Amino acid sequence: MIMKHAAPISPVEIDEASGTVLLRTTHSAYVLRVDRAAGTVRHVHWGAPLPLADAVALPVWTEHDNSFAGRWDGVEEYPVDGGARFGVPALDVRFTDGSSPLEPTVSDVTLRAHDHLVVRMRDRTRPLAWHLHYRVPADGDVLERWAEFHHTGTDDGEILLLRYASAHWPLPQRPAWRIGSVHGGWSSEGRLERPVLPVGETAIGSRRGHTGHHANPWAALDAGDAGEEHGEVWVVALAASGSWRLTVQRTAAGRTGVVAGEGHEGIELRLAPGGKHRTPVSLALHTGHGFGDASRGFHHHLRAHVLPHPEEPRPVLYNSWEATSFEVSEDNQLALARRAADLGAELFVLDDGWFRGRDDDRAGLGDWTPHPERFPRGLRPLADEVHRLGMAFGLWVEPEMVNADSDLFRHHPDWVLHLPDRTATELRNQLVLDFSRQEVTEWALSRLREVVVENAVDFLKWDFNRSFTEAGVHAAGPDARRVHVEHARGLYRVLDRLRADFPQLRIEACAGGGGRVDPGILARTDQVWTSDNTDAVDRLTIQHGFSQLYPAGVMSAWVTDSPNPLTGRVVPLRFRFHSAMAGVLGIGGDLTRWSDTALAEAAELIRVYKDIRPVVQHGRQYRLLTPGEGPLAAVQYVGEDGDRAVVLIWRPSTAFGPALPPLRLRGLDDGARYRDEETGRTWSGATLAGHGLPLPDLPPGDCASTLVRLRRVAAPGREE
Structure with missing residues (x-):
């Protein structure tokens, strides 16, 4: 008997007659319907798997027929401002004559690849087109969406994009909804909450120019009946490292959806004739098996499709900051490196204070050459000794920032974010360099290349220690505040080119702790600094919130001294290690003050961590007991x-x-x-x-x- 193997089911199926498109993930289905007559794309289904024949037969939800209803609200895949639409738009524009309503029509629907659908739309009479992209990555349940905008005119003047979302994700009808997200602040990131979603618009986001400590670009929605391992859950995320917003709309008529996009109100982009703009990717999944399964779905996707080197074990690192602060020198770093190597550390990271003028946080940022008094021979002898000890050599940098007391600022005061008639606000005694400008990013790339080559650097801890203020550009214009999104694009260009130049270089993203953690930055870095709060008890809650979307293999966690430098809490060494061993283990204490007993215990715990590291960093994570909800x-x-x-x-x-x-x-x-x-x-x-x-x-x-x-x-x- 000859066995016939069934042909693999395509991730994208199209029924031409009805205009129905079925997107299949491993365990879910997403259905949309192209309505050429009405000039729109309507949502049909997002949830459990179903066959194409059933998808074709499913009706599309319609609003009550009255003159006060928005007949399209909550129904369209990508709502625009125009016609009888009163919900949150994904696209809102202003043309040169001051008008804003759009009248959409569908140009065509094509498969760019077997897993990549493109729906091309345009305004019926105005020179604007927008293309909706859908991609179904293999072997998982995450869907990816983004949009591209094209000014199709030649002499029609600029078009102002007021709102330019990556996607609108319509949800099915349910009698009630909860919205799960994390909030917090510096050193208190990742506080998870799941309140009832009210009727109206609920927005979370960042106006800070970076992802932010106070929220993170994802939301998990359920009907109020899901738990860690049961119930339907829908998660929407955004790969954006600048300002961003997620707006969740629940209408009185029973429709709910999430609009995900970069920027925030007032951050406008101009399209010149022939110009185009592509949004960041929005990611989303559905599961019928609770919040834990949703997290594992995202963990798998980030490892399989986002992270540059997901298969590599993240090394046990030692960082010198809490031991020496700004009082670094070749001698004390060598002493710490030898102790770290004896413990079993695999990476030694020299933190802030190593460069010229950096005696405290008031000077030196931008002048990335070794401090002549602290390192009279430069950093290379230290790097060479670290390598001889069997460890990789890492260096702290903050390339997007500058102190007013620095040669860089004295030579290029126009490179910082500012508005010409406003006083520049200094936070942490520093200003932000404008990475939306090519000359600034070219300088940063050139200087970083020199730092890596001259000092044999294997690892960069890339920090970012303040939010945007006076966020304009040097040549101020009507869209001067675009730096809230364009700065992150400049950062991406630098990281992409740096990694291409140095394939063996590894990078940790940091922003005063967890201030820039998102799928966009993870596509260009290997791990992230989770929080400046290293208190082992506080970290349990922070790490619980972090794990909702991000895998343990990117979560940098340190063992520091007791009492804790931030909270003053006294915690046994074993508990501190067990807390940090839940992610990427690092040591940040002053090893010269640890007793022989503590050093011996630490060495044994590091040995155990290396044994379990493949399971923790690459395995499936199950949250068994939530911090704060019981004694354990x-x-x-x-x-x-x-x-x-x-x-x-x-x-x-x-x-x-x-x-x-x-x-x-x-x-x-x-x-x-x-x-x-x-x-x-x-x-x-x-x-x-x-x-x-x-x-x-x-x-x-x-x-x-x-x-x-x-x-x-x-x-x-x-x-x-």
């Missing part, structure tokens, strides 16, 4: 091949109460057996999931923690 917090990782699992358990404070129940694990094979590598006891996957892992004894007192390593020891269906 716990997270689990399962290796890519399913053979290993790691469980981290923390008890931040001691409280009297009943004995704690077993910890029910996730993601294991029910029919396999797993051995606890510390105790030697074995359990079936079914027992660990159903009954739970009996909790190991925790040390007495506050800030107790433990780590459990499990290894599969018998194949499915067989006893040990």
Whole structure:
């Protein structure tokens, strides 16, 4: 008998007769319908998988027929300002005559590739076209969308883009909605909330010129009945590293959708005749298996389709900042490097204070040559010794910033963001260089090339320590504030070219902690500094919020001194390590003051981390117990091949109460057996999931923690 293999199902299917398009991910379907007669593209379905025949037969939702209703509101894939549309537009423009309404029509629908759909639209009479792009990346559930705008005229004057979103994501009808997102501030990032979504417009975003500590460009929506591992969840994100906004609209008529785009109100872009603009990518997914599955879907997508080197293990780093601050010298850095190497660190990072004029934070930014008094021989002898010790050499830089007290500012005062008749505001004693200007980014690229080559740099910690103010351009004009989005594009160009020039260079993105974390920056960096707050207890909450969208393999986490330099909290070394071992482990304390006992314990914990690193950095993450919702917090990782699992358990404070129940694990094979590598006891996957892992004894007192390593020891269906 000859077996016939079914042809793979195309990720994009089109029914020409009805204009229906079906986009398939691994576990979901997204359906739209091109209505050429009405000149629009209407949304049909986003949720569980369905066949094309059913997609063709599905009706399109319509509003009540009355003169006060917006017949298109919530129905269109990409709503514009014009006609009977009263909802949030994805596209809003102003033409040279001052008019703004658009009258859309569909030009054509094409498959650019088997997984890439393009719907070309234009205004019926005006010289503006906009192309809607849909892409279905392989082996996952994330969809990608973006838009391109084209001024199709020749002598019609400029067109002003007032709102230019990447996508509008319509949601199905549900009786109620919750919106999940993170908020916070400097050193308090990632605070997760899921309030009820009210009728009206709910906006989250950043007006700061960077992604921001106070919010992050994603939102998770559910009907109020989803949990960590059950229920339908829809997540929308944006790959934007400048200013951005997500606007979630819920209408009284029962429609809900998310408009995702860069910029904010007042950030206008001008299209000259023949000009075009492409938006950042918006990413979204649907799952029927809760917030945890949604997170794992995004983790997989970022590793498979976004990160430059997802397969590489992120090294255990040592950073000198908290040990020496600005008081760096060749001698004290060499002493720290030798201790770090003895512990097992793989990367040594020299932080702020290494360059000319940098005795404190009031001077030196922009003058990227070694401090002549602190490093009279330059940085190369230090780099060479770090390499001899078996570690990579890293360097802190902040290329987008300048101090007024610097040679760079004295030579180029016009390079900073400013408006000619406004006083420039200094924050942290520094100003922002205008990376929307080619001469500025060319200078930055040239200087960084020299720094990397002259100092044998393997790793850059790229910082960004203030938000935008007076954010105009030198040649101020009607769209002078475009730097809120164009600055990030200049940053991308520098990073892309730098990485092309130095393929072995690795980069950590930092912005006073987690102030620039998004899928756009992750496409050009290898990890991100999660927060300037290294308090191991606070970090549990910060890391919980971070994990909603981003994988542990990009989450830089340090072990620092106790009492904590920021909070003053006293935390045992073991708890500090276990907190940081939930991501990319780093050490940031003053090793010259650690006792021999502490150094020995740290070396052993680093050895354990290297053993579990493949599971933590590349495995599937399961959030078992949420920080702050009970006496314990716990997270689990399962290796890519399913053979290993790691469980981290923390008890931040001691409280009297009943004995704690077993910890029910996730993601294991029910029919396999797993051995606890510390105790030697074995359990079936079914027992660990159903009954739970009996909790190991925790040390007495506050800030107790433990780590459990499990290894599969018998194949499915067989006893040990």
